[in-house]
Amino acid sequence: MPTASASLRFARRLDWPAWLGVTPFFVFAAMFLILPTAGLLAGAFQDRDGAFTFANFLRLGQPSIRLSFALSLEISAASAAIGALAGLALALAALRGGVADWVRPALMTFSGVASNFAGVPLAFAFMATLGRLGLVTVLLRQLGLDLYAHGFNILTFWGLTVTYLYFQIPLMVLVVAPAVDGLKREWAEAAETLGASAWQYWRMIALPILLPSALGGSLLLFANAFGAIATAYALTGSSFNIAPILLYAQIRGDVLHDPNLGYAMAVGMLAITGVSNLVYLALRGRAERRFR
């Protein structure tokens, strides 16, 4: 069989031009993604003299670091949970709620923009909105509701969470939209014809279909918030001690007085975003296979 042996020969021969074409990509990945991360990993397991140790990770338990991780986890969890619920509700309303046709493209386009509108300018926008002199703060005060007298401050936990939601909700909308689209209208009609209540439809049909995407989306939002620093830094300066801000101070001026402890802290952050992202990707893979 000439064709079979020809293709076999082809497979054995190394495809030089193709390998040459992908080489720069792998060199880039090694130099600017893998080796820098591996270097931190190595440093995290070394003491000052370069000997192997686990001690750096044990010392992550010291109060300043532990509290910064706890605060980061809380703020990421709060903004992910609220963002996921609000994003899912918004996607359901716009895509399956029977609203006007223009809502869908408007929401999707806006979400594309807003999910990328993070960082320093977002902090400015919320200062101008909910800061002490912000428009919403002032308007609400004129209506008799003084937010700041009730303990609200844009520079606190809830202030930062409300700010993060500005990119978290749109990101969730983008992530769950395919799953919401996968929810066929006929299924709701069929369930109704068969005598199912609305509650039964949601519990037994809609929820199981949306669940992988919704859970995956929440994890993505969680990781997204956990690694973010620019918004928080621009909003609060270095006064608000979440983990990325503490790490920023460590990189700038070794505030922990121990470089290796800094590496361990970076690895700890990476472990948290890594695990949540990997579970998200696994769930997304499942959801994508289903809706393809």
Add this chain to the structure above:
Amino acid sequence: MTRGRLGAWAAVALGAVYFLAPLVATFEFSLRMRRGQYSFDAYETVFASGAFRESFLYSTVLALATIVVVAALVVPTAYFVRLRLPRLAGIVEFITLLPLVIPAIVLVFGYIRLYGSSSALPLTGSSLGADALLMFGYVGLGLPYMYRAVDTALQAIDARTLTEAAESQGAGSLRILVEVILPNIRSGVLSGAFLTFAIVIGEFTFASLLDRPAFGPYLQRIGASRAYEPAALAIVAFALTWASLGLIHLVGGASPGAKR
């Protein structure tokens, strides 16, 4: 109108208020610089400042360099993986997702350790080296978006048939890539480029920790020292993001929503 539809409209209205209020408030705040009346003074002050122009120019040039490099890395890789090295597809996809998994602050810490002034390749030691390091960091940030955009475009054009047709005319790999494939996936490359631009133009973490005179650190400094200019800059930044992503729709590429 059914109760469900009423609820859906209520949700959409609530969302609209949450998303529009900060834009309205920021715009209103940016007009308050002159006492007693609305004016564009804050914008004039910003645009007239040398620091604004220099940092914005720096970041624009850097963003353009980033786009060229990320496209030059991604186009051949996506093409060869799709056509001739399919067994690399898994590992390449994994690598393109790494920049979304590793927080920027962690990655830049790794750069400083690996390429610090006392290392074998002391990129941070010189101004040009640090510029290059920042650009490669941004190439990483753009990688997931550019790869998805290019790969989707390649999927749509039947690259295999095009390649075979060009090969039968005697064209080599490089020529096929540049003269046959690239023009056909232009919209994908452009969507990746605009998205990359939107992400890196005001980037703060890398630029600040590598001590580069970029737009992101400039924004942060203004935020810490001025009252009305930050609001004007936020409006400018939002308009930039909107324009970059709007151009994607114009060139007909994949919607930015499909990104991750």
